[in-house]
Amino acid sequence: MxxxxxxxxxxxxxxxxxxxxxxxxxxxxxxxxxxxxxxxxxxxxxxxxxxxxxxxxxxxxxxxxxxxxxxxxxxxxxxxxxxxxxxxxxxxxxxxxxxxxxxxxxxxxxxxxxxxxxxxxxxxxxxxxxTFEPFWPVIAVVVAGIATAVAWIALSLWFTDVAATTGATGTLVVFGHALDGVSTAIGYDVLGATEEVPLSRLILEAGEALPTEEYIGAGWLFVLVKIVLALFILGLFKEYVEDRPQQARTILALVAAVGLGPGTHNVLLFLVT
Structure with missing residues (x-):
């Protein structure tokens, strides 16, 4: 499927x-x-x-x-x-x-x-x-914010030109995918939620097969993959943003939406169910 x-x-x-x-x-x-x-x-x-x-x-x-x-x-x-x-x-x-x-x-x-x-x-x-339960959704937002800050600092230190060129758009891309990753991990490891996207489910199952699953759960691998993928995309788009900023930022906005949309959906759904 x-x-x-x-x-x-x-x-x-x-x-x-x-x-x-x-x-x-x-x-x-x-x-x-x-x-x-x-x-x-x-x-x-x-x-x-x-x-x-x-x-x-x-x-x-x-x-x-x-x-x-x-x-x-x-x-x-x-x-x-x-x-x-x-x-x-x-x-x-x-x-x-x-x-x-x-x-x-x-x-x-x-x-x-x-x-x-x-x-x-x-x-x-x-x-x-x-059914209003705010604890884990708030934790998801806070952890996603921290993960975004750490990832963006690392990008700024080692790939300064990428961070400077993509700017606030790049930050939103990273935060959106961090929120999706963290909220999915919490849902999968803590709240017993199932993953609907087949590829995401494969990554979660791969994390479940690792020896670390017993100690820190399976979702951490999904979070890592999401953030690394977001940073990799920003690196690929650096020259595109420089050459054709309007088109490049439009596409990056769609990339951000692919993360921020599902991430916000997870947070809201966990709040009310």
Whole structure:
């Protein structure tokens, strides 16, 4: 099995409009050619987390039955991209009209608002059902922050040019994958969660087969692989960021989302289940 468990596409009459709207949003953004800087990538971090909140609400069955499949994987990523893209377009026009001091500011504030609202809905659901457990999710965020700091310091010392070139975008990439790795490790070793992605499950099973599993669990190998892979990608993108910064940072933002999205999803899900 290659695809993650729970991977399901909605029927054509739902998927079709989603794809058409997404294509229209992308076409308009292509025509507008908004700048993509470190601030732009950071501004989209809340939107990456917003998509996770939408999916967690699907996991706890908070949506009406007719539309719930839109928030399953992978369609939830398309829905998130549409909403975030529309916010970006609105920000561009507000900035052009002199109503906002910068594009990234509106994108970041609106994304934070959307994430906060939907995350609170999920948290209130967990609180009402008596399943709200903050201890391990908080530990996951703290440990991921520490791991990111250590990895970034090491990168800055031994590959200073890579850290300087990728900047805040690179930091977000490392933190996103560190959060995914740490939260997955805690879920697997401590909370008894199962891993839905086949490749990730193979890495966890490899860690389980090592002699260290008895003492520190199996998840540490997954954390190490995620962080090393993130740093390796930043090294590969150094020249690309120098030559074509806008395109390179856009791709790195997607790389960050692949880590930050699942990591935030794990944290929220552990909070409410």
């Amino acid at each position: 290659v695809l993650p468990e729970g991977f399901v596409l909605p029927p054509w009459y739902l998927l079709g409009p989603v794809l058409v709207i997404l294509a229209g949003v992308l076409a308009l953004l292509w025509a507008l050619e908004p700048p993509v800087t470190d601030r732009t990538v950071l501004a989209f971090a809340p939107w990456m987390m917003f998509g996770s909140a939408l999916h967690v609400l699907h996991r706890i069955e908070a949506y009406p039955e007719r539309v719930e499949i839109l928030f399953a994987s992978p369609t939830v990523y398309l829905v998130t991209a549409i909403v975030a893209g529309l916010a970006w377009i609105i920000a561009i026009f507000l900035y052009a009209g002199g109503l906002q001091p910068s594009i990234s500011r509106f994108v970041g504030i609106s994304g934070t608002g959307f994430f906060a609202v939907f995350a609170m809905i999920a948290l209130n659901s967990g609180w009402a059902q008596g």
